[in-house]
Amino acid sequence: MDKNFFVRELEAHSGMLYRVAWTILRNDDACQDAMQEAALKAWEKRDSLREARYFRTWITRILINTCYDTHRRGRRVVSLEEVPEPSAAPPDLTLSLALQALPEKLRLPLMLCYSEGMSYEEVAQTLRIPVTTVRGRIRRAKGALRKELNAE
Amino acid sequence: MKREQTEWNLRDAFPQEPQACHEALMRAAYSVKEEKKLRRMTWRTILVTVLILLATISVALAVSQWLGWTDYLSKQYGIHITESMQKRMDATEQRSFQVGPLTLTLRQCLADGRIAISNFEASTTDGSAALYIGEMWAFDPIGSMGDAEADRLGVDPSLSWGEAAEKLGLPLYNVRALMEITSSGNAGTSMEDILWDHEGKLNYLNLTYLENTQVKDTLPVRYFLSVSSLDPATGETLDHWTVEEEAEISVLDKLEEKSYVPPESTSEHGFQIEEVKAELFETGVYFIAKLTAPDGMEKNDEAVSMTVKDENGEELPQGVLYSDLNVKQWPVIYMAQMASLEALPERIMLDGVVLE
Numbered sequence: 446m447d448k449n450f451f452v453r454e455l456e457a458h459s460g461m462l463y464r465v466a467w468t469i470l471r472n473d474d475a476c477q478d479a480m481q482e483a484a485l486k487a488w489e490k491r492d493s494l495r496e497a498r499y500f501r502t503w504i505t506r507i508l509i510n511t512c513y514d515t516h517r518r519g520r521r522v523v524s525l526e527e528v529p530e531p532s533a534a535p536p537d538l539t540l541s542l543a544l545q546a547l548p549e550k551l552r553l554p555l556m557l558c559y560s561e562g563m564s565y566e567e568v569a570q571t572l573r574i575p576v577t578t579v580r581g582r583i584r585r586a587k588g589a590l591r592k593e594l595n596a597e
Numbered sequence: 598m599k600r601e602q603t604e605w606n607l608r609d610a611f612p613q614e615p616q617a618c619h620e621a622l623m624r625a626a627y628s629v630k631e632e633k634k635l636r637r638m639t640w641r642t643i644l645v646t647v648l649i650l651l652a653t654i655s656v657a658l659a660v661s662q663w664l665g666w667t668d669y670l671s672k673q674y675g676i677h678i679t680e681s682m683q684k685r686m687d688a689t690e691q692r693s694f695q696v697g698p699l700t701l702t703l704r705q706c707l708a709d710g711r712i713a714i715s716n717f718e719a720s721t722t723d724g725s726a727a728l729y730i731g732e733m734w735a736f737d738p739i740g741s742m743g744d745a746e747a748d749r750l751g752v753d754p755s756l757s758w759g760e761a762a763e764k765l766g767l768p769l770y771n772v773r774a775l776m777e778i779t780s781s782g783n784a785g786t787s788m789e790d791i792l793w794d795h796e797g798k799l800n801y802l803n804l805t806y807l808e809n810t811q812v813k814d815t816l817p818v819r820y821f822l823s824v825s826s827l828d829p830a831t832g833e834t835l836d837h838w839t840v841e842e843e844a845e846i847s848v849l850d851k852l853e854e855k856s857y858v859p860p861e862s863t864s865e866h867g868f869q870i871e872e873v874k875a876e877l878f879e880t881g882v883y884f885i886a887k888l889t890a891p892d893g894m895e896k897n898d899e900a901v902s903m904t905v906k907d908e909n910g911e912e913l914p915q916g917v918l919y920s921d922l923n924v925k926q927w928p929v930i931y932m933a934q935m936a937s938l939e940a941l942p943e944r945i946m947l948d949g950v951v952l953e
Contacts, residue, residue: 447631448629448630448631451626451629452623452626452627455622455623455626456623456626459614459618459619459622459623460614462622463611463614463615463618463619464608464611464614467611467612468611473612473615473617473618476618477615477617477618477621478621480618480621480622480625481621481622481624481625482625484622484625484626484629485625485628485629488626488629533612533613533615534612535609535610535611535612536609537606537609537610540605540607540609540610541609541610541611543610544607544610548673548674548675550673555607556607556610559605559607560607560608560610560611574789574790575788575789577786577787577788577789578787578788578789578790580786580787580788581786581787581788581804581806582788584786584806584921587922588921588922590605591903591904591922592904592912595903595904596912
């Protein structure tokens with residue numbers, strides 16, 4: 446992978462990376478740090494990208510790891526009870542809050558699939574779980590999201 | 598695989614990417630240097646504390662007992678199964694299978710017509726120490742095993758499974774243990790997950806949704822048990838063993854059934870509740886409802902964001918199976934929901950309407 450390709454791909458996937466980071470961290474400052482750190486880590490580990498066509502799932506996986514690293518280090522940890530207001534409100538705040546209320550195991554596959562348009566196979570590759578598990582979790586996630594929206 | 602449509606535009610759940618985030622990302626991207634490629638092994642010297650989203654969790658119990666569905670469901674999803682279901686699972690006839698150097702023991706197994714679940718425990722037959730994983734990318738250089746397992750093993754959490762096995766001088770086995778539903782009773786959706794107990798034994802959990810109209814008193818299954826021995830240094834498969842066995846498991850009987858009288862008037866959101874019935878199993882209660890959407894309502898199951906509640910409008914305890922909505926025959930809607938209840942409620946509430 447050369448630098449031109451790397452820069453071009455990050456430019457193209459910047460929005461997606463922000464949304465993935467925000468799904469986990471829910472804080473713009475933390476997202477900014479995580480995205481920056483993930484980009485640097487990705488370059489360090491660029492040999493691990495086996496084929497260019499897997500860049501999206503590869504960089505997403507690195508970012509998810511980085512976000513959890515942020516949680517683990519206790520840096521800018523945000524509890525569910527104190528979700529800060531983002532700098533710009535999402536278009537559908539009700540949907541946003543309902544999504545954030547889901548368990549993480551359900552929230553991430555759902556957003557990767559239905560917000561970012563990943564296939565079940567891509568979600569499986571990103572999250573390192575079997576495709577059948579992706580299918581099952583998304584089904585479960587949709588039921589849970591309906592329940593959350595009903596409770597609003 | 599074609600994805601089904603969803604009723605929400607999930608993109609609307611996210612704020613617009615701030616310019617600062619985009620600029621920070623691109624600053625990092627432009628700052629990298631195309632130096633000589635790092636050797637694959639050098640990353641091990643980099644102290645990178647990375648957490649990975651695991652498809653597996655690790656739970657250490659204070660007492661010596663194997664883990665199973667109860668632990669998994671309660672810790673992951675806050676679901677508490679019925680006592681009857683627990684008893685049934687505890688009564689599973691234990692069966693052990695020799696798969697290469699490992700013994701895989703069927704610890705829990707049951708089916709109720711809508712779900713079939715199993716739990717296999719894996720460990721070495723001779724009792725020797727080993728590391729067990731159920732992951733597909735055990736040697737991903739950005740991966741790690743997570744804090745709990747790293748603590749148990751006494752290694753840095755940034756190590757991959759392969760590196761931990763190499764450091765500890767332990768063999769590394771990749772396990773997959775399924776109870777496959779081989780008949781038309783398979784509804785086509787399943788999930789797999791793993792737990793480690795405090796001794797490091799692996800518990801492989803498998804759940805399959807069933808097509809209840811196709812399930813009879815017994816269910817044909819196939820146990821698919823796979824073990825691979827991996828080279829911790831290279832990730833190559835050193836050896837591989839598979840055991841498959843056809844079997845038949847009993848399906849739990851429906852204990853009781855109740856049909857709730859549909860209201861004459863429409864519900865709070867204008868739906869005509871055509872039919873609601875409840876089926877009691879030892880695993881809990883399944884509520885099955887048929888509704889018709891009001892005229893003019895678009896085919897959009899966001900509008901059907903309802904669940905069966907108790908007569909006071911309180912949520913019922915969540916069952917193993919999450920609610921399922923079928924709008925393929927819009928305006929007719931079929932809804933299925935499971936609750937961890939030991940008895941059929943006399944009265945329930947659906948979309949603001951009390952039914953009994």
